[in-house]
Amino acid sequence: MSDVPVPTRQEIVDLLQAVLEGNSSRLAAAEWAAEVQENIESEDPEAVDPEMWHLLRLAASLDVKSGEAYLHSDNDIRDWIEGRK
């Protein structure tokens, strides 16, 4: 069993929103998402939401840099939240 509860899609969207609003750092959000990803031993079938997993995988790479900028821009994050990507 996992030590980390599997999040819902809404929880990840809230986290992304927090990053956009500056209430969470990209690094902290990415670390959290990566930890959740690595602890996917949940037996809860409700956790199996493809959209949630896709968002989680994107969130886990929020801190990846390209040169001095981030690989994923704020606009990308907005697109993820709005389900455009």
Added chain:
Amino acid sequence: MTTIDQADINQVSGASADGAHLDIDGIRHGDRALVLHPAFKSGPRAQYGGGRTPETRLEEACGLARAIDLNVVAGEIVRVGEPRPSTLIGMGNVERLTQMIAEKQVGLVVFDAALTPVQQRNLEKEWKVKVIDRTGLILEIFGERARTREGQMQVELAALSYQRSRLVRSWTHLERQRGGFGFIGGPGESQIEMDRRLIDERIVRIKKDLEDVKRTRALHRQARRRVPYPVVALVGYTNAGKSTLFNRLTRATVMAADLLFATLDPTMRRVKLPSGREVILSDTVGFISDLPTELVAAFRATLEEVLEADVLLHVRDVSHPETDGQKADVEGVLQGLGLGHEVTDNMFEVLNKVDLLAPEMRAALLAQAARDPRQKPISAVTGEGLDDLLAAIDRRLSAQRVVETYRLDHADGAAMAWLHAHGEVLERRDTDDFAELTVRLSPEDVQRFARQRAARDT
């Protein structure tokens, strides 16, 4: 007593306090430069390989000099029968060039070869101008181009290693013995010993800082592996058109100039392939012949990451007269980094600049590429061949992954979650008894999943 402060260190290392700009030999933008390429008649240095000629080497060296805004007022191939230990080139040439340097008011001589510290010092004495060799010039370019803290430290480390080996040249007071109280240096420590010690201290400090960066890099590397897109990396000889291709494919505005080493720090962007699959395109530093060993060592970690890409695009300038030599140089560096078949199997040769070829050469190249699916003729400027290139990347990535169908118990949330996390779930079909998932996975993940299920079932 001698005090040591940052200014001393900068003077020795040739680096600014933040390492942002290396000024190894006091080169200034706009300096009037004479570029010399020594062409050896015999010995190991007589071999260029890959069809290289002294003329094209000289042209490349002039390009390098212009890359840091030097005003190249003349370039010359100097024939060398027997390399002279004291000046490399013969005294007749040294004297003749003395006159040219005066006439053309040259302030800097760039030697497109490796000079020993003694040769460099002697030539400076003869010509009364600064002299730098190929390594010094490339280090200077890298120093100007590095933007990230890590890049700056890597270049500074390379420059310090280079400087350390040339202390004899840099100082005219080498034999002066220092006495004093010995707080810093021991009694009688010579100036050169002190300089060497200062450099060593600085090297230790940078290496320590780089260790911290390395830890950050390891985290970044882990993070990059988490990016849910395959990585396609561009490699190639400097000025092969990597950044132009990058910009064309990503609609970005990475600096793409007709300059050698325009790109130094890796840049990444998302690109959509024809199938709709997204990938990360990564633009990296260009290679060059005789890349200084100090730089290869300093940038090793950066270069090694290229080899982790899912697909490698070796971008070549096929319009360049030495395209084959450039290809050999790039492959040499990649092999030095441990390029294995698992990488070469996923590499395309992108034959760029076909728009610049004469009709008959272009026809021959296209015919050759048609026979070899690994070769993709393109023009990053006109866009020719890019659709075919993207489709080929798409096919290659698909081939790297396999499609498997699994029947899972509805309550088996862990297995479903794992498949969603590691693969691309293409379809899910639910029956009363089970859920059937069709998933695209890497062969490694197929095995991991099978092992996990076997372990759980026993």
